[in-house]
Amino acid sequence: MSTPQLVVHRDKELMAQAAAARLITKIVDAQASRGTASVVLTGGRNGNGLLAALAAAPARDAVDWGRLDLWWGDERYLPEGDPERNVTQAREALLDSVPLDPERVHAMPASDGPYGADVEAAAEAYAAELAKAAGPENHGSVPTFDVLMLGVGPDTHVASLFPELPAVRETERTVVGVHGAPKPPPTRISLTLPAIRAAREVWLLAAGEDKAEAAAIALSGAGEIQAPAAGAYGRARTLWLLDAAAASQLPRSLYPPASP
Numbered sequence: 435m436s437t438p439q440l441v442v443h444r445d446k447e448l449m450a451q452a453a454a455a456r457l458i459t460k461i462v463d464a465q466a467s468r469g470t471a472s473v474v475l476t477g478g479r480n481g482n483g484l485l486a487a488l489a490a491a492p493a494r495d496a497v498d499w500g501r502l503d504l505w506w507g508d509e510r511y512l513p514e515g516d517p518e519r520n521v522t523q524a525r526e527a528l529l530d531s532v533p534l535d536p537e538r539v540h541a542m543p544a545s546d547g548p549y550g551a552d553v554e555a556a557a558e559a560y561a562a563e564l565a566k567a568a569g570p571e572n573h574g575s576v577p578t579f580d581v582l583m584l585g586v587g588p589d590t591h592v593a594s595l596f597p598e599l600p601a602v603r604e605t606e607r608t609v610v611g612v613h614g615a616p617k618p619p620p621t622r623i624s625l626t627l628p629a630i631r632a633a634r635e636v637w638l639l640a641a642g643e644d645k646a647e648a649a650a651i652a653l654s655g656a657g658e659i660q661a662p663a664a665g666a667y668g669r670a671r672t673l674w675l676l677d678a679a680a681a682s683q684l685p686r687s688l689y690p691p692a693s694p
């Protein structure tokens with residue numbers, strides 16, 4: 435387990451731009467050392483803000499987009515192309531404007547796909563796809579992602595792991611179907627905490643006043659069942675990327691002052 439490090443930016447725009455710059459560097463470095471890179475995307479406002487900032491960054495051309503594997507931390511179980519699907523929003527924000535290899539874009543299944551209403555079967559299929567991509571050098575049945583990003587919900591949820599629901603208690607499976615999520619839509623697919631913790635680096639994104647309480651709870655020793663964000667950490671690094679509003683309820687001892 436890596437101890438969380440915090441970076442606090444002045445506002446959400448600057449946070450998105452700085453996180454996008456950080457992600458470009460990570461991808462370029464991973465591609466330089468291993469030939470490829472793997473990133474797990476998050477949905478939500480902060481995740482999409484980062485992707486939009488990346489799309490606008492001139493340095494995006496430093497990335498070899500054809501040698502990047504993209505995965506998702508969670509998905510809203512809706513029909514293909516639904517505007518509320520995380521993959522639809524990611525395509526709009528960035529993916530449609532860069533030359534990705536479609537074989538390397540590992541979207542989670544849609545509710546009108548081969549598994550229909552059976553979200554458990556859809557989750558199993560995604561787990562199998564992850565297991566297939568995991569090499570002998572990886573530690574289990576998921577690849578060692580270079581960076582796994584998670585938007586933090588106002589209730590401390592990450593991916594589609596909501597406080598107290600069965601998905602956050604999962605210790606064996608890497609991907610699960612989620613039923614009865616308190617945030618619409620109720621049916622979702624999510625990586626579990628064990629899968630999240632297989633990543634080299636986990637980045638938690640929290641911008642805006644509505645994330646302040648969640649950040650304070652998750653970073654002040656809460657349990658992961660009550661506060662799923664508290665259980666999200668990477669093998670080598672756990673990085674919380676916040677703006678000043680989201681950091682406003684943290685004890686001052688936890689973070690350096692916001693940059694001017």
Ligand SMILES: O=C1O[C@H](COP(=O)(O)O)[C@@H](O)[C@H](O)[C@H]1O
Nearest residue numbers: 476477478479480585586587593
């Ligand atoms: O529904 C979801 O919400 C969270 C957080 O979203 P935000 O808009 O409050 O930042 C997101 O991380 C997750 O991927 C998504 O499915």
